[in-house]
Amino acid sequence: MKILVCISNVPDTTTKIAFTNNDTTFNTAGVQFVINPYDEWYALVRALELKETLGGSVTILHIGGADSEPTIRKGLAIGADDAIRIESNPSDAFAVAEQVAAYAKDKGFDLIMVGKETINYNGGMVGGMLAELLNLPFVSMATKLDVNGTIATVEHDVDGGTEVVECPLPLVLSANKGMAEARIPNMRGIMAARTKPLTVVPAAVSNTLTNVVSYKLAPGRTDCKFIDASTPEKLVELLHSEAKAL
Amino acid sequence: MSILVYTELSKGKVKKSSLEAVNYASRLAAQLNTTATAVIAGDADVADLGKAGAKKVLRLKNEKLKSLDSLYLTAAIEQAAAAEGADVIVFVYDFTGKAIASRLAARLKAGMVAGVVDNPVISGGSFTVKKNVFSGKATAVYSLNSTKKIISLLASSFPIELTANTAEVVDFSVNLDTINSPVKVKEVKQDTSELSLTDADIVVSAGRGLKGPENWGMIEDLAKTLGAATACSRPVADMHWRPHHEHVGQTGTAIRPNLYFAIGISGAIQHLAGVNGSKTIVAINSDKEAPFFKSADYGIVGDAFEVVPKLIQALKTFKAQQ
Ligand SMILES: Cc1cc2nc3c(=O)[nH]c(=O)nc-3n(C[C@H](O)[C@H](O)[C@H](O)COP(=O)(O)OP(=O)(O)OC[C@H]3O[C@@H](n4cnc5c(N)ncnc54)[C@H](O)[C@@H]3O)c2cc1C
Ligand SMILES: Nc1ncnc2c1ncn2[C@@H]1O[C@H](COP(=O)(O)O)[C@@H](O)[C@H]1O
Helix, strand or coil: CEEEEECCEEECCCCCCCEECCCCEECCCCCCEEECHHHHHHHHHHHHHHHHHHCCEEEEEEECCHHHHHHHHHHHHHCCCEEEEEECCCCCHHHHHHHHHHHHCCCCCCEEEEECCCCCCCCCCHHHHHHHHHCCCEEEEEEEEEEECCEEEEEEEECCEEEEEEEECCEEEEECCCCCCCCCCCHHHHHHHHHCCEEEEECCCCCCCEEEEEEEECCCCCCCEECCCCCHHHHHHHHHHCCCCC | CCEEEECCEECCEECHHHHHHHHHHHHHHHHCCCCEEEEEECCCCCHHHHHCCCCEEEEEECHHHHHCCHHHHHHHHHHHHHHHCCCEEEEECCHHHHHHHHHHHHHHCCEEEEEECCCCEEECCEEEEEEEEHHHCEEEEEEECCCCEEEEECCCCCCCCCCCCCCEEEEEECCCCCCCCCCEEEEEEECCCCCCCCCCCEEEEECHHHCCHHHCHHHHHHHHHHCCEEEECHHHHHCCCCCHHHEECCCCECCCCCEEEEECCCCCHHHHHHHCCCCEEEEEECCCCCHHHHHCCEEEECCHHHHHHHHHHHHHHHHHHC
């Protein structure tokens, strides 16, 4: 089975966010980048588990500059066989999807996995766009995945519950929590990652349909009002008369 | 040219988030001197769509739409948009929205922004919307540069206003003859909780401070007293004290209720990422240094096992007086 996992490069969750150039650019100075958790913990690890039982290969794909190579190497250290970096600074989700589609269209992948969303732009759009561009079925927000021959069985979140579906491969799927448990790369993996192939591919032509005009930090909450533990009725009163929440 | 808005039913009623979306679409339509048309699959009473501001409702008709399969639904909405000459399509950023809106965007080459939290600003040739980024630590203004546009709204970001308006409801027959989805639904597991987490006005959430699953009785009682949904922190779901769908935060569900209670939850940044859009936050924690107090509007420093039962009593007294 040939699996492609799309990995995005995102600021570590504990990063303090700041903007420059009149609030038009995310300030990357001193920011530690990691693989987007959904791509790493769920998509990549489940892909590796499937490969371990069914055979085949796992390729990771990233669209970005050379500065994201440390994150790509981490994906290889966790166990991916090889990596592709498309040399492009993607401007929006559609541009990412077009780049992935241009690369993947004639490679015969049985399964293409993306994360549910990136934790920086929180779009959750690449998967559906990619499926459309490749004319493949798309199962979103998968929490369990098994493959039997050429059929994938996927449990995924839908409004009001979960659904189990069957779909023949090839398939595009977005990974949500539950698919697998995070893996920490071991020393052998880290050593092996140094010599695994990382191929840089030139960008295909793509369109940018949206762009960020400006950013703004979310306002913090004003000071917390403390209520004595012995008088919770005061809290009820404040929630009613002040916060108008009851 | 009208503004198309995709809406849904839940338990025989139009969803609250759909009414928000119709409100949004009708405000946008007014800005652009046009009207909002809602599309919906299913046969229930849709008078609320008119009250929320839809001028017209298209009832999508096709046997294949019974399953809400994303390939069928995408095609159905595409056909409705073409028939209405709609350049702007509004969705809710819920599970259905996530499955279909981006597929449709790629098909129409429409610029799309997901998780929008504010009305669009249209001036000259520019069309911008606001959304949360960096898991709620910041907002970004996005410009949509294509003729066709898809806006997917973060639920619970807008108040719902209903009027006496009525919509013209017409059947819209969808042609899906050439489409055969390879996705076969084998099993549907309905969420058994009465209230969906993302729809709930009030959410009562508890963390590892509760010590074990056997102690959730008082959390459920508090939720019941408030008519609230229940949620939990990630370790609580990971240890199987509570079902996974209750996990809120960066890697769980993002919610923005009117009122959020965090009980025995430390307030880690990844937890806050999923709840800091809540209007009012109450933190109850035995440690006065718990980080949650920095992100809360109201705080009680105390042992949850003593505070929560007293709080339930106080709420019952309050309710009785109302
Ligand atoms: C990439 C990443 C993603 C993550 N995503 C999420 C996510 O989506 N959601 C999430 O929740 N976490 C997430 N986490 C985990 C997060 O960092 C915290 O570990 C987690 O939120 C802590 O859960 P908690 O507050 O329940 O437990 P703890 O941190 O153990 O806190 C328990 C709290 O209970 C208080 N307490 C103890 N006893 C009592 C008592 N008797 N009465 C009242 N209070 C009491 C303590 O003072 C403490 O503050 C993520 C972590 C990472 C690295
Ligand atoms: N620059 C990128 N390179 C490779 N994959 C990406 C990139 N950006 C996004 N993705 C993939 O698309 C998913 C959803 O991204 P988004 O729609 O931007 O939230 C991510 O979880 C990744 O799997």
